[in-house]
Amino acid sequence: MSAGAAVELDRAAFSYGAAPLDFDVAFAAGRVTAIMGPSGSGKSTLLNLVAGFETPQAGRVLIGGRDVTTDPPSRRPVSMVFQENNLFAHLSVEDNVGLGRSPSLKLTAAERAAVEEALARTGLAGKQKRLPRELSGGERQRVALARVLVRERPVLLLDEPFASLGPALRQDMLDLVAGLQAERAMTVLFVTHQPEDARRIAEAVVFLEDGKVAATGQAETFFGGAGPEAFQRYIGSEAASGRSRDVARKRT
Numbered sequence: 001m002s003a004g005a006a007v008e009l010d011r012a013a014f015s016y017g018a019a020p021l022d023f024d025v026a027f028a029a030g031r032v033t034a035i036m037g038p039s040g041s042g043k044s045t046l047l048n049l050v051a052g053f054e055t056p057q058a059g060r061v062l063i064g065g066r067d068v069t070t071d072p073p074s075r076r077p078v079s080m081v082f083q084e085n086n087l088f089a090h091l092s093v094e095d096n097v098g099l100g101r102s103p104s105l106k107l108t109a110a111e112r113a114a115v116e117e118a119l120a121r122t123g124l125a126g127k128q129k130r131l132p133r134e135l136s137g138g139e140r141q142r143v144a145l146a147r148v149l150v151r152e153r154p155v156l157l158l159d160e161p162f163a164s165l166g167p168a169l170r171q172d173m174l175d176l177v178a179g180l181q182a183e184r185a186m187t188v189l190f191v192t193h194q195p196e197d198a199r200r201i202a203e204a205v206v207f208l209e210d211g212k213v214a215a216t217g218q219a220e221t222f223f224g225g226a227g228p229e230a231f232q233r234y235i236g237s238e239a240a241s242g243r244s245r246d247v248a249r250k251r252t
């Protein structure tokens, strides 16, 4: 069931009351797409429309060709991982993962075995009884990914899930996502501000500006310097701000 499903926003319009957002874009099944763009351009809102945390005021959301526009999040074939707060603080690692299979945590032996396997797959074997506060930030995100594995949904939404981790750990986590995606052929929508992260795992790029899709294309075109000018400007400014942060850190 987890083989990818295409995701489409068909002139999906939404507004929190101020600037309107209006998305008309399709994400191919079984592919990793990086969603990039300046702060406030609508990246998280786009994911929230796909997940069902927000409902468009006009237009439609389709997953696997099915109109899910009015479906609640629980009925959508989607998993989502945020930058933090993915876990229940009072539940052990294994229960946090088990929730992906059964909200009541009444698991069959086969489901418990699936939880164990997901924990092993994400490098968490031996940590199943720990509470989230007894884990590192990277380990907590691994638990969230283990839950994605047992949920077996065809679409995975990642909202800057590794932004607070250091570069080496971020690379490990991205490689883990890439491995899981290759195994399950999930459709992955990956919001990131980090060009090198997008480059590492994404085949396609969707670039947002001012609540709209400003450009779409292949990652190798965009990162090879042949992408649209607005994207190049954005990448340039992100790279420059990354450098200045590094310089500032070295000076302190």
Ligand SMILES: Nc1ncnc2c1ncn2[C@@H]1O[C@H](COP(=O)(O)OP(=O)(O)OP(=O)(O)O)[C@@H](O)[C@H]1O
Residues within 6 Å of the ligand: 016, 019, 037, 038, 039, 040, 041, 042, 043, 044, 045, 046
């Ligand atoms: N809960 C909210 N209430 C009101 N306005 C909101 C809310 N969430 C987002 N917005 C506004 O909607 C627009 C899009 O926000 P969104 O969070 O989708 O942008 P983003 O591209 O994900 O930004 P960032 O890169 O900073 O996370 C922005 O103008 C933002 O101020």
